[in-house]
Structure formats: structure tokens, C-alpha cells
Amino acid sequence: MVSQPAPKRQKREEYRRKIHEQHEAADGAKAEVQLPQKRFFRQRAHANPFSDHQLDYPLTPAHMDWSSHYPAFVDPDTSKTTLSGGRKLVKDVEVVDIGCGFGGLLVGLAPLLPDTLMVGMEIRVSVLEFVTSRIKALRLRQQYLKNTSSQDPAPASEPANSPQNGSEAPEDEVGTTTSVVPGNYENISGIRANTMKFLPNFFERHQLSKIFICFPDPHFKARKHKARIVSEYLNAEYAYVLRPGGLLYTITDVEEYHHWILKHFHVSGNEGEDDEEVPSIKDLWERVSEEEVSADPCAQVMACETEESKKVTRNNGNKYVAVFRRKADPEWPA
Amino acid sequence: MANFQHPFLCLRPVKRAPGASEVLVASAGPYLYVYDTANGERLDAWPSTNLDSTKASASGAAELLSDNGPPEKRRKLSDDANVDTQVDQEEKAQKKQSGSTDDKLQWSEIPIVTITSDGQYVVAVTLEDKTLRVFELSHGGKLQESKPRVMPKRLAAVTFTPDEQTLLCGDKHGDVYSMPLIPGDYIKSRIDETRKSLAATELTVHSGRNLRSLEQQKLQKDNPLKGGAPSQEERNVLNFEHRSILGHVSVLTDLISVAVSGRNYILTADRDEHIRVSRGYPQAHVIEQFCLGHKSFVSKIVAPAWAPELLVSGGGDGQLFLWDWRKGQVLQTVSLREALGAEVTVRGIWDISVEGLNFIIVGLEGSPKLLCYSIVDNQLKTENTTTQLSGNLLDVAVSDALNSVIISVDTIREVGSTSQWKATADLPQRLLEAFKVTRGDDGLEFVPAEDSIISSVNSLGTSALPQGLNDKQRRAIDDLHYTMINLKKLKATEDKNE
Secondary structure (H helix, E strand, O other): OOOOOOHHHHHHHHHHHHHHHHHHHOOOOOOOOOOOOHHHOOOOOOOOOOOOOOOOOOOOHHHOOOOOOOHHHEOOOOOOEOOOOOEOEOOOEEEEEEOOOOOHHHHHHOOOOOOOEEEEEEOOHHHHHHHHHHHHHHHHHHHHHHHHHHHOOOHHHOOOOOOOOOOOOOOOOOOOOOOOOHHHHOOEEEEEOOHHHHHHHHOOOOOEEEEEEEOOOOOOOHHHHHHOOOOHHHHHHHHHHEEEEEEEEEEEOOHHHHHHHHHHOOOOOOHHHOOOOOOOHHHOEEEOOHHHHHOOHHHHHHHHHOHHHHHHHHOOOOOEEEEEEEOOOOOOOO | OOOOEOOEEEEEEEOOOOOOOOEEEEEEOOEEEEEEOOOOOEEEEEOOOOOOOHHHHHHHHHHHHHOOOOOOOOOOOOOHHHHOOHHHHHHHHHHHHHOOOOOOOOOOOOOEEEEOOOOOEEEEEEOOOOEEEEEEEOOOOOEEEOOOEEOOOOEEEEEEOOOOOEEEEEEOOOEEEEEEOOOOOOOOOOOOOOOOOOOOOOOOOOOHHHHHHHHHHHHHHHOOOOOOOOOHHHHHOOOOOOEEEEEOOOOEEEEEEEEEOOEEEEEEEEOOOOEEEEEOOOOOOOEEEEEOOOOOOEEEEEOOOOOOOEEEEEEOOOEEEEEEOOOOEEEEEEEHHHHHOOOOOEEEEEEEEEOOEEEEEEEEOOOOEOEEEEEEOOEEEEEEOOOEOOOOEEEEEEEOOOOEEEEEEOOOEOOOOOOOEOOOOOOOOOOEEEEEEEEEOOEEEEEEOOOHHHHHHHHHOOOEOOOOOOHHHHHHHHHHHOOHHHHOOOOOOOOOOO
């Protein structure tokens, strides 16, 4: 390690401060704000889910203060407060992207489900900082566009999600739109969390309608498999927070991981492996058919429009999609 | 100067079938003892050894402790048989002939002991070798061990399903297994030997360094000379019938099995403040509820036998919680700090039924206080905070035969400390104390019972700790008797690039 702060780190800090100040100063109406650039927020791809990170998490879901995340959805009734004293929202968060990375999926989904609150959860500090900054910029930009489009309707006629002409936006960036989109990105947010430990601190039983797990860290080494975000144990927790009928979407570019996922949802098709007599996690999940998946616009966004999936396409990688529906809880044994 | 003796870590009175008298099964140091509570006689000790010569009995522990560093891990690889030296084999042969076990024991403590309600079976876990042992308790109070089972990680808690045919074991890595009480014949299932191809490919690995290491891995795989070592998966296959039924991504601290209104549940607690309510085996993958509210690790959960719809929990935050656990609802919290003032950690919670009185005893780590609560109208009512023991409380049990609450106390450290050793051992050492409980005007009263049976157990004593232990060895023993400190989270500064 060098004793002096590396110039790279210095540059990063300066850049982040600048972006932050710009966002704080902007009131949205006057100038078009700059979107943050990823290269100043990159972080090692792996985080140890077993260590005690300094994490903020609510004592219980009823303590969670979402108001700063979704200011547009705060309940006007000030008498309604969470157990920690924060303002309540008019609706609950329903969609979670576990390991949201740079937030591409959220930005892609936001206009599709403008009335649904969605949150991305990410364990890496810098990456989450980027997501927060990005969403802030997108919201400010929407305000600016709304103001200008009321005077000049031209930008609004451009199709949504069209890449910005030329400038600094990388080719696989999504949401660099120059038009007003439904929801104005007010319905998405990011949170730093270790979902493997603390998912039930954020969400009540059956609160969620969709969970996304996109391009999870493959943890190739066998001794690291316990750190994988999909396991039978964790699937039981996902089933706890997901309502019956809710969907869990997975996508990976690692074939072995895809089979791992199928195995841990007990839908591998190798019926011989499964002891039919004993109830298992497969009581809780069924795989959604391919036809249904291809008709699902959310699955399309996941498979084609996020940054990671574009990167895989660019490298001629394969994509393996599996979507599972949460079944109703099985009957108690007599 | 008398040696310090191992205190009793676990006390388990055993109610037995009509015709057999009550016995007390207790663990101290590396040994399990069986006492007859009718006369205080010692019926058996395991592993069998000539306990009258304290020298021999202490040698196992002494050798374990004299090792520099932690005791050697027991290796599980079958290859070990070939690695064994000639000397080892000779020793083994000798041991078989003499039938004695004064060779090095593989463990220093037995932290978990649990008993079936019919008093037929004793389940014990030996610490360092991570081995689960089931004993049949004979009419005469002798322990007969069946095939030991080596677990992959140290166990945190062991309990039974309500029918007591199945054991539930939770380990420190958060995994919970179910397995038959009596191990049957079992053939280890082999992992498919067709060598699996590498999971990573050029399509999933992009950076130059990663591509180079992928290239290396491929070369290694193709090399026919390498590949004899069993894979990680292969080694993880346990050598007995078992099923993993649920898991926490955390350190598991407690595990109980509760039946309410004809439904079975498994309740698990962890270091990350969670109490999870799952359905009982075989539906343990259905999570019904979480009981959230603790601000530090949860160390102990108890659903009182006389009120199983309620749950009392405690841990590192100095708060006692009373839950309607099926709803995940807090009914009440009681601050233990108010009663004691200092930072406190719950060591144990016991649901007690004695002489028609039902109450809860709470024991704190490194404290001689005996805190008692009764539950009235779904509220904890403080009954007694004044009774002091002669040493730190270690374990609590009720003997029906003696109509008393029996408590094991720490005879090694000064009262109130988990690390300050007494200058010399007391004579005689009061390993156990007994109390008669009555209801007085100001709540429960604990009257010390000067019982001849308890004195008999105390005077028989347990195996002795070696003399002249240095500070490091003493710390190692402290860590065995007081484990809660390890559950605390350190407030480390976060490295952003971690």
C-alpha cells in the first residue's frame, strides 16, 4: 500500500463530491444535471456476505423509514409514522432487485411499473453510492424535462430509452433518456444491505410481488458456494417475503450456476435425485413456462436492457433465465 | 494446595420409567457423570476411567491444554488410516487391550447434553471433535454409547422433534440438520465420479488475469496425475443419515422445537438479532414468522413447557423479551440492566416447574445473581432478584426427587468475573447448590437446601484441572466456560474497498 492517498482515489473523491454538490444545488427546473459516471464508483466485484459490515438496517420492517427514498410517495397525513418516527408512504415497496449493481434493471423497469415502488439492494458501498447518485440525477433531469417540455414539446416526442446522442453516456447505459417517462423515476431507489442476513428486517411476510436476482456473483470455487445468493435456505426466506403468486426472476451467464439455481429450487427435472416422499422447498415454487417468460416485459428488460446483460451480449456470452412462481404455502400436516 | 476442579457445564436430571430412581446426568470437563439422586452415589462416568486417581483423569485435559494453540482438529479423511504411524497403531492396540481411555481425549468439554423425556437416551456433544454422541441409559444408570457422528461444524444446539425419534442439530455456521436419534446403517452416497467440467468459461471470465488462471485450472484438470484428492463436495458428504432442513447466514445460537395446538414448529435464534419461526420437520422450509426486536445477538430462547404459546428470549442487549411468537409480536420487554446496572449478557433461560410453582430463571454471563420471573396475563413479573449464589451461575435444573432447584456454579473464578481466577480452590468445592422454592409475600423465596445428596456429589468432585496453568491456558479455559463474548460484534471501521 502506498502511504499517500492514491491519485486515483483522490480523483474519485473529488468527482463524487462535485456530482453530489451539483445535485444538491440543482432545483431541477433550471439546468440539466449530469449523470454520474461509473468509472468513478467501481469496486471489487466480491463482498464477503458473512462478515459484519457496518450496515444500517431497520429493527423490524415497521421501523423502516422509506420516506427519503420515495419522496413523491410520502403519505400527506403527517400523523402516520413508522415505529422509528419517520413519515409513512402511501404504498409499500413491492419489487426488490437483490444485488442491483449499478442499478440498470431498476432504471429499465421504472417506466414499465410507474406506480410500483422498487428498491435495489447492494452490499458494495461505492456501487450503491453510484445508484443513489444516478437516480437522483435521473429525477432531476425528469423535472427539468417536464418544465422545458411544457414550453417546448419537442423532446417528449422522442421515444423512451433512446440513447443520448454522442456525449459521455457509454453504449450500454440505460435510462439516459431525454424524454419524460412514466413515474419520473420517483418509484425506484437503492439501499445498502446484506440481503443474505437482513432481508426480513426490511420486508414483512408476503410483502413483495417480484424479486430479481440478476447475474449474481458466481463464486466458482466449491468452498465459496455457501456465499451464493441462491440456496435452498435463502429460497425459504425469499418465499417468506414474496407473496403467493409472486415471481422470482433469475438470470446468469454461467451455465453451472443456472443448474445450481434449478437444483436449489428443486425443479432440475432429475426426479430421481429428489425423494418424492419428503416435502421440500419445491412445495413453495414452480418454474414459470418459457412462453410466459417471453411474454413478460419485466423478463425482457432483465434479459436485454440491463448493463450487465448488454455486456454479456457484447462478449457473446450465453444468458440463462429461470423464473419461479411462489406457490401458496402447503397444508399443515394432519 | 487443592487443584481446581472442572465445574458442571450441564445438569440434566432424568425422570425415568417407574421402578427406576431419578438420576442426574452432568458434564464437567471432558467427562459425563451419572449420579443417583436418591443417595448421591456416582453410577457411571464416561469415558470410563479410573476416576479415583485424579491424576489419570486429569491427564486428558492436561494434555489438551498443554498443547500450544487450540487442540488438534480431528481429521476426517479416510486416508488418515494410512498416514498413521507405527507408534500410533501400537498405542491403539494397547488401548484396545487395556480398555482404558487414558490416552489423549479429543475434547476438553461437553457443552451440550440433552435427554429424551422417557429418560432412555442421553445426547451429548463433545466440543473440539464436533462429535454428536447418543447414549442409552441403563436401568442401573450406566451409559452405553452408540455410533458417534462427526458433524461438519461445531454444534450450537441440539433438540428433538416432538416424537423424539429425530434429532435436530444446529451448527455454528447456521445449518440445521435432522437425523434419526439412533444412527442406523448408512452407506455414504458417492458424488458422481465423472469429473465435473469447470464452471467458468471464456464466456464468463474476461479480465486477462482471470483468463490466465482459468487456463491454469484447465491444465490442472487435464493432468491425470492430479485428481486423486477428494473434491470439496465429496468431503462434505456426512457419513450418516441426515438431512439439512433449514439454515441461517449467521451464527446459530439456539434451536428449540415447540408443539402448539397440534402443530410443530422449529424456532431458531442467531447472532444477527433474529429469531425465526419455521414449521416443524418435515416442512421446515416454510418460514412462518420472524421475531425481530433484539438489538444484539440472541443467545437463548425458551417456550415454557407450561405456556408454549409464549417465548422468552435474551441475549447481548440486556433486554428480556416476551413474545407471542406465532404472530412475531413483542408482548413485553424487561430491562435486565435496570436490575443490575452493568452491561449484561443472558447466559441461559430456564422454564422451571417445582412444587406447583411455574417460573422462569434467567442467568447472566459471569454473574451469581438468580433472576426469577413468573408469567401472569402474558406479562413477565419480577419475582426475585436478591438471591446470590456462591459463584457465577452456570446451569440450572429441577430435581423432582429432591423437590429442589439445583444450580451449578463456577468454582474457579471470583464471583462476578469471567476471567479472574481465585487464588486457591475452595475446600470443599461447592460445584452444586440446591434451593427449595416457596411463595412468600414478596414473590418467590429461595431457601438454600443443605442436602446430603448434593454434598455427596460435591465431595465426590469432578476431574481436576492441572496445576500451574499459565495465563494463556487459563484464558483458553475461560473461553470454554464463557462463550458469549465471542458473539459480540466488533465495531470495526469499514474499509470501503472490502
